[in-house]
Amino acid sequence: MTNPRSYPRSNLEIGTPLVNKRFTFFAFLFSSIVLMSLYAAQVHAYQTNHGFLPPGTSACEAHVPVTLNVPDNALPVPASADYSHGFYHIEEINNGLFYITDGVYQTMILVSHDGIILVDAPPSIGINNADPASSITLVDVIYSIEQTQGKPIKKLIYSHSHIDHIGAASIVRDAFPEVEIIAHKKTNELIKKGSGEVEGILQGIGTNPPPLATEVFAKNKKVKLGNQVLKLSYKGPTHLDGNIFIYAPKQKVLLLIDVVFPGWSPFNNLALATSVHEYLESYDEVLSYNFDTFIGGHVSRLGTPADITEGKLYLQDIKSNALSALKNPANFAIFGVVQNNPLGAFNIYLNEMACDCANKTLNANTTPSGIDWRSRLGSADINTLTHCWTIGEAMRIDADF
Ligand SMILES: [Zn+2]
Numbered sequence: 001m002t003n004p005r006s007y008p009r010s011n012l013e014i015g016t017p018l019v020n021k022r023f024t025f026f027a028f029l030f031s032s033i034v035l036m037s038l039y040a041a042q043v044h045a046y047q048t049n050h051g052f053l054p055p056g057t058s059a060c061e062a063h064v065p066v067t068l069n070v071p072d073n074a075l076p077v078p079a080s081a082d083y084s085h086g087f088y089h090i091e092e093i094n095n096g097l098f099y100i101t102d103g104v105y106q107t108m109i110l111v112s113h114d115g116i117i118l119v120d121a122p123p124s125i126g127i128n129n130a131d132p133a134s135s136i137t138l139v140d141v142i143y144s145i146e147q148t149q150g151k152p153i154k155k156l157i158y159s160h161s162h163i164d165h166i167g168a169a170s171i172v173r174d175a176f177p178e179v180e181i182i183a184h185k186k187t188n189e190l191i192k193k194g195s196g197e198v199e200g201i202l203q204g205i206g207t208n209p210p211p212l213a214t215e216v217f218a219k220n221k222k223v224k225l226g227n228q229v230l231k232l233s234y235k236g237p238t239h240l241d242g243n244i245f246i247y248a249p250k251q252k253v254l255l256l257i258d259v260v261f262p263g264w265s266p267f268n269n270l271a272l273a274t275s276v277h278e279y280l281e282s283y284d285e286v287l288s289y290n291f292d293t294f295i296g297g298h299v300s301r302l303g304t305p306a307d308i309t310e311g312k313l314y315l316q317d318i319k320s321n322a323l324s325a326l327k328n329p330a331n332f333a334i335f336g337v338v339q340n341n342p343l344g345a346f347n348i349y350l351n352e353m354a355c356d357c358a359n360k361t362l363n364a365n366t367t368p369s370g371i372d373w374r375s376r377l378g379s380a381d382i383n384t385l386t387h388c389w390t391i392g393e394a395m396r397i398d399a400d401f
Helices: 020-052 138-142 169-175 185-193 268-272 276-287 305-327 342-361 380-397
Strands: 089-094 097-101 106-112 115-119 153-157 180-184 215-217 220-225 228-233 245-248 253-255 293-295
Touching: 106 228, 106 293, 115 220, 115 228, 138 169, 153 169, 153 220, 180 185, 185 215, 268 276, 268 380, 276 305, 276 380, 293 305, 305 342, 305 380, 342 380
Parallel strands: 115 153, 153 180, 180 215, 253 293
Antiparallel strands: 089 097, 097 106, 106 115, 220 228, 228 245, 245 253
């Protein structure tokens, strides 16, 4: 726990070893490895379902191999990103708006004459993977730059309720007990439901559950501090209930977390979107803003409007190929092989559909755009399969699709 009176802190304290974080770092690492293993097992299962079908008849059997190669388009932008601290990077985009990344998570701060507005509190930022003992808190990270010195964090905005993005909020509140916490009302409802049982697993570095927001809103809210303004807007469950658009008009920066991953195929299953239709619609909502820079919440790369357009094209390809795969009679073959296990056979049918869709999407000769997505979007080789499954199944059953 940090001393509320000790912030803003001097640069001399940056890098102070936090012994208690060593254990929690390894807990975080362990849980990450477990999650990655489960995901790998899931993909492996997709690719071995052809064993139920006659040899040579399964779309999964011919699935495009996973290489995990990262295309140039997915590399950090700007290229000047300097990880000199070994584990995080802060850079001013313009007019007092800074983005912060550890290469996996991103967030931003807005520095005004009257204090700081912080968006989200990812618990991973400040963890030094190369030297866990030198890990520092998110608050330390924020005060590692000259422009924040002497300015308190007065407002904290939650983009949404997922702990991997706000799990360090209690550290911020402990350091600044008067901080005003702002969130969509549905975000607060979800936080209230939390049992606390997952503490130390998803929260990673042993933080406390995120404090409830002190102010909630339903549709739109303008947040003003000193000479800085942010416009918050809720447009439906683009990722899950309560996920909001956060726009800085002066800086022309738009933040929307866990929807678009510039230069990358989204995290698996459309980044776990709770409404496939709303998720897909949100790309047009992003493009309706007048912005130059997009912050998506993951990887180190910032985005541009062109990245959103490219991501939309990729998803349009998947929609088209999923529809084709849903109609492909070959994918129904399992029902002729397994006749007394409808749920098991249906699972295999959907996996066949997803493999068929992914094979078409990852081949420039068979996908409508003609783009080789594996050479454009990071992780397309592995994540396309999961998006095909999610979109295909939504097309089949969702009434709002
Ligand atoms: Zn999320």
